[in-house]
Amino acid sequence: MQGWLAPRYLMWLGQGFGVTVGLALAAAVAATAAGSALAMARHARYRPVRYAAGAYVVAFRNTPLLVQLLFWYFGVATLLPEAVMQWLNTPHSVHVAGLAVHWPSFEFVAGWLGLTCYSAAFIAEEFHAGLRGVPAGQHHAAAALGLTPLQAFRYVVLPQAVRISLPPLFGQYMNLVKNSSLTMAIGLAELSYAARQVETETFQTFAAFGVATVLYIAAVAVIEAVSHVVAHRRDLSFARR
């Protein structure tokens, strides 16, 4: 181990970490929305909707994320019309209040889509478990109090279901950060990709992967801390009522 990484390489790793965080955040928001929609669909009144949601969850949970990413990256490119692909592959930027907002690369979009579809299936399962974890008596009690089904869901079932599924939901966010490393296979320059690149250039294997590993652990630790804070806040706000 000769010395430490040059600032230039630390910068690469820093940029990679930025991409990882951005990708994980964007995918977390979309996957939470899609996951709650899927969980609702699993409790829908119409049987075909329930079956379709169940089939989605089984298909996306039981195939590797890597294959899904390769499918989105290579497969969708051939399905989309030529003009759309050209638009996606050329850089675009929008100027908002003096700041140039760049449209992300096709790698980023494909990675985001793949991560979102994959994580949505897992998050849907957590919400599904949360909804099932609310005892049937709560539904009956709400109905006996004269609440409409929608009110009963909103004010009685949902708060309890969220409470049950919050800890595993944060576990899924941690998985999301870890899974974002797979997007290096489709050429997105996130943290693992940057670490690999630094390793090839400097041959400082230990330092390159060490920094990346520490950054991943830090990201997971932050999510863990946030989950504790959120759980604590919820308990406090419930205690005050």
Added chain:
Amino acid sequence: MQWSLFVNNLPYLLVGAFPEGPLGGAALTLVLALSSALASAVLGMAGGIALAMAGRVVRVPLLLVIGFFRAIPVLMLIFWTFFLLPVMFHINVPGLAAVVCALSLIGGAYLAHSVHAGILAVGQGQWQAGLSLGLTRMQVLRYVLLPQAIRIMTPSFVNQWVSLVKDTSLAYIVGVGELSFVATQVNNRLMVYPVQIFLFVGFIYLVLCTVLDRVATYWLTRSGRAAQASVRSAAQPVPGE
């Protein structure tokens, strides 16, 4: 799509260049998954028992090590084993061994917590009952706790193994010729059918995972069913008595 192209590549997807060359494709995925499933089960059992039996001096470092493996992406650990082991020990680690090593360490870390939780779930009363019968701690663990804990732990073992099957696709990164790697090879060779190829590969993984799920659940609950059956037959009044 020309059907013949697909049929010509099917053997390559399933078994690689076997029997002329090395084993590859879906068969290699299966070999990778089975060997790391076995190793992770052994590691997880050892870790979980150690967590349950050891004092604080051993438990804290053990928890830290397990926490480390749970916090980093599988891909990072594969890099560590693949690039760093040769540097540190001056031995040539083949990609296959590096991947099996990484997958079993991560699987073992997750399973250690499940085993620990399973042993705790059996309850303090069983410990005390076993000890008061004059069994040693090891005997209590072996004959009283584990047989009951296995039944509680079955779902987490099956879940972990299913995700192991999916994670074998990461061997692609270090050039091991398993199913995903072979799929990208075929995709690069044919160029024009990425959608069909990746859908088919996803389907193979889906079949592998669901079959593993069913078989493992059946096999692991078999002893429980047999025990219940023997209890039921033992409870029958013996004719002529």
